[in-house]
Amino acid sequence: MNRKSAVTYTLSRCVKCLKCVKACPTSALTMEKSRIHVNQERCINCGQCIRACHSRGLIAQGSTLDDIASYDYTVCMLPSSLSSSCASIEEAEELFYAIKSLGFDEVVDLSPLEGQLMEETWRIASEMSEGGGIASFCPVVNRLVETTYPMLMEHMIPLNYPSEIMARQIRQRPDGDKIGIFLFCECESKLTLAKYPYGGQHYETDHAVALVDIFPKIKKNMKKGKIDVTLCREGLQSCNPAVMMQRPDYLIADGYDKINSILNMEEFGLLDTFKLLYLFPCFNGCIGGHLLWGNSYLNRNNIDELTGKRRLPVTDLPLEDLYGTVINERKDGRSFKEKMQYFNRVNEVLEHLPGYDCSACGMQTCRIMAEEIAKGRKNVSDCRVLAAIKGGSDDNPTAD
Numbered sequence: 001m002n003r004k005s006a007v008t009y010t011l012s013r014c015v016k017c018l019k020c021v022k023a024c025p026t027s028a029l030t031m032e033k034s035r036i037h038v039n040q041e042r043c044i045n046c047g048q049c050i051r052a053c054h055s056r057g058l059i060a061q062g063s064t065l066d067d068i069a070s071y072d073y074t075v076c077m078l079p080s081s082l083s084s085s086c087a088s089i090e091e092a093e094e095l096f097y098a099i100k101s102l103g104f105d106e107v108v109d110l111s112p113l114e115g116q117l118m119e120e121t122w123r124i125a126s127e128m129s130e131g132g133g134i135a136s137f138c139p140v141v142n143r144l145v146e147t148t149y150p151m152l153m154e155h156m157i158p159l160n161y162p163s164e165i166m167a168r169q170i171r172q173r174p175d176g177d178k179i180g181i182f183l184f185c186e187c188e189s190k191l192t193l194a195k196y197p198y199g200g201q202h203y204e205t206d207h208a209v210a211l212v213d214i215f216p217k218i219k220k221n222m223k224k225g226k227i228d229v230t231l232c233r234e235g236l237q238s239c240n241p242a243v244m245m246q247r248p249d250y251l252i253a254d255g256y257d258k259i260n261s262i263l264n265m266e267e268f269g270l271l272d273t274f275k276l277l278y279l280f281p282c283f284n285g286c287i288g289g290h291l292l293w294g295n296s297y298l299n300r301n302n303i304d305e306l307t308g309k310r311r312l313p314v315t316d317l318p319l320e321d322l323y324g325t326v327i328n329e330r331k332d333g334r335s336f337k338e339k340m341q342y343f344n345r346v347n348e349v350l351e352h353l354p355g356y357d358c359s360a361c362g363m364q365t366c367r368i369m370a371e372e373i374a375k376g377r378k379n380v381s382d383c384r385v386l387a388a389i390k391g392g393s394d395d396n397p398t399a400d
Helices: 019-023 048-052 065-070 089-100 111-126 139-148 150-155 162-171 211-221 233-238 256-267 303-307 336-350 366-374 384-390
Strands: 029-032 035-038 073-078 106-109 133-135 179-185 207-210 250-254 276-280
Touching (some): 111 233, 139 256, 233 303, 250 256
Parallel strands (some): 073 106
């Protein structure tokens, strides 16, 4: 399965400040030989490093509109978070027209499907007799659970991503195999939910496009025409935690630090009173996606204007079409004995490191450095603090 990071390093813009290394919540970034390296296994595509870099040394870009020319017929899928940026249904109709004018043959609104997925999540949670489920339609949360909280993987509600479900429906058309399917993305992590540009060959979506990259072209096409649009209220609610159904036994949270804390508590059984944890890594939910434009505080109040005159019901797809694998368990072929030997080796090396977590070596923490030493990729002499204090003496442990 695809594990390629959406984060791209731009050497010419990097000022070697190491802010990105410090900001990464999974220690996926290191600096070696004066350039940043991204550990594909550790990266969860949360974009924290991109926002920490003020020099644009790290970026996330999707496919371009030039890819439209590769297909005879193209379909563009629009998430509810984008529709929520419109202050009125008339503005939404102009937006859909502006996007179709970019060269697409068809524009598909995901809000009815996203509404059905939200309602199916409520149904699953209501039928749980004990324990709690974790729901998120964001790859960041799913990758975070997989990499940092593997004990919680069995609690994940296995509903598939809306874009993948819709893309499969489109592929079922008579000429579906000849259609080019594009997904407009509101955040860095969703750029990985397509074949291109990050190699997700297992997805039905062909291209993921960063909304911020094409915003000028969309803006240029606004107020030039309209397409009749009817949105699903439940779908718009599904990307907006401020208006989602609140219940005492549901915990709906947004913001990376908050959901990380919640998962940590859940792993220790401290949140067992909740039947459902519904998590958004972006502040204000998907409407706060970092590839969107506009003010998410204002956008979250647009639902009544967008669905007050008319609204679509949620889709009625068979339940089997909604389910899929959102988490891919990594296979570790090591025996328990081998894992313990490695763990002990890391701790042994860690005892000889200064513990300052200064990142002078290019690693985020001393523990990451200890892991690299234990794997034979680094040597204790690579620690700049020890080199300065001890003059790089040879009485320190080195990799086997």
